[in-house]
Amino acid sequence: MNKNLRTLTGLDRVIHEPARLMLVMILATVESADFLFLQRETGLTKGNLSAHLTKLESAGYVKIEKMFKGKYPLTLCKLTPAGIKALDGYRHQLDKALKSRGRG
Amino acid sequence: MNKNLRTLTGLDRVIHEPARLMLVMILATVESADFLFLQRETGLTKGNLSAHLTKLESAGYVKIEKMFKGKYPLTLCKLTPAGIKALDGYRHQLDKALKSRGRG
């Protein structure tokens, strides 16, 4: 069953990065989240969070909407259908690979 | 249960790299493997495989023994107890994180 292991090479790197995996896992449960909420939840620095969100957006996995809450900017993030699908695929792929034979 | 997600930040990067995850998964099942066997199984290039093995060795996760099979060099790789433990920990950690809430 090394087929399962071989698929690891093709793992979605966008999702595979722990920080981003965290983000999509969170976004998968909340319908929508703002920047500071995500920062608190993940513990990432702002710069880091910003960069990861941009990357997720470029991949089409999250949609980012900028608005104003009162006078302050507000960045709202939401998982797209593509993002949901990507996360699902990633989970299944990894799950299969990690389950294949429990050592010897 | 975001505690599970937060732990993702601390994932062992040595194991997390797909190519190396493949390697340790294979090594976890075979007691010992030579360079070319690993190359065939993983599909990695020689250079790549060499580099990843060196990294795994530096981490103390695999033991590499060089010998001669007849007149040709032979590189034998074997998962160390530390490597087994690391893989186990990685699997559990990731499993927990990926299982926490299945969306919505």
Add this chain to the structure above:
DNA sequence: GCAGACCAGTTTTCACTACAAACCATAATA
């Protein structure tokens, strides 16, 4: 009314890393 602190992010910088290509030493082959 303006200097400085604060808010919500973005851009820049930098060290590291994975990958592939080039290389190396030896051995069989023509």
Add this chain to the structure above:
DNA sequence: TATTATGGTTTGTAGTGAAAACTGGTCTGC
């Protein structure tokens, strides 16, 4: 003697993640 194959290692390079520095706007004290 070249040439090719074996079993790898070293080198070059583009890409990446993390933190620091920066930006544009707002509020506060004086």
